[in-house]
Amino acid sequence: MTGLPRLFSTLWPPPSAVSALAGELAAAPDWPPEGWRATPAERWHVTLCFHGEAEPGVLARRLESRAGGLPAPRLRLAGAVSFPGVAAAGVAADGPGNAEALLGLVRAAGADPAGFRAHLTVARTSRRGDRPPAGGPPGRHPGPWWRPAEVCLVRSEITSNGRRYVVLHRVPLRAGPVAGVGPVITPGNLGC
Numbered sequence: 001m002t003g004l005p006r007l008f009s010t011l012w013p014p015p016s017a018v019s020a021l022a023g024e025l026a027a028a029p030d031w032p033p034e035g036w037r038a039t040p041a042e043r044w045h046v047t048l049c050f051h052g053e054a055e056p057g058v059l060a061r062r063l064e065s066r067a068g069g070l071p072a073p074r075l076r077l078a079g080a081v082s083f084p085g086v087a088a089a090g091v092a093a094d095g096p097g098n099a100e101a102l103l104g105l106v107r108a109a110g111a112d113p114a115g116f117r118a119h120l121t122v123a124r125t126s127r128r129g130d131r132p133p134a135g136g137p138p139g140r141h142p143g144p145w146w147r148p149a150e151v152c153l154v155r156s157e158i159t160s161n162g163r164r165y166v167v168l169h170r171v172p173l174r175a176g177p178v179a180g181v182g183p184v185i186t187p188g189n190l191g192c
Helices: 015-027 056-067 096-109
Strands: 006-011 046-053 075-083 086-093 119-124 150-159 162-172
Touching (some): 015 075, 015 119, 056 096, 056 150, 056 162, 086 096, 096 150
Antiparallel strands (some): 006 046, 075 086, 086 119
């Protein structure tokens, strides 16, 4: 442990997207699956890059120079994504230009777009090999479209009440339609 904070760059979905998914999950009789714990909605985010223990000032300046003024992609929470021990809602981009804009934010944050799998974690289990039931409530969810206003550099802290996220730096994105070409990101080919 170096004493440096654990940092990540992220997009926060708007309240409308959070409440739509939270409502659907709350109404599902089988959610979360047995042995899983739900992630509190106030911590839901779309990680662009996990930096680990790093110097915040350096990352904030780099994020500012690389992401400042980039276009905000049009996104929605849709479909299900799972990893061992993680159940998540997928993040879909509205067409090729928006998909490329999302990958541009991933590059600006410092991650490799080839390994990116866009998702929002909704539940976890400590049983490493476990995957949630196929689809589950997130798989049935077509959330509202939204555009992030900013990319945030966030510090993750462990407290007696669980994890707490503190925004250290905000980088505004350019609003409006996104033009261009690129791969279409769908729940079936989402990357992290």
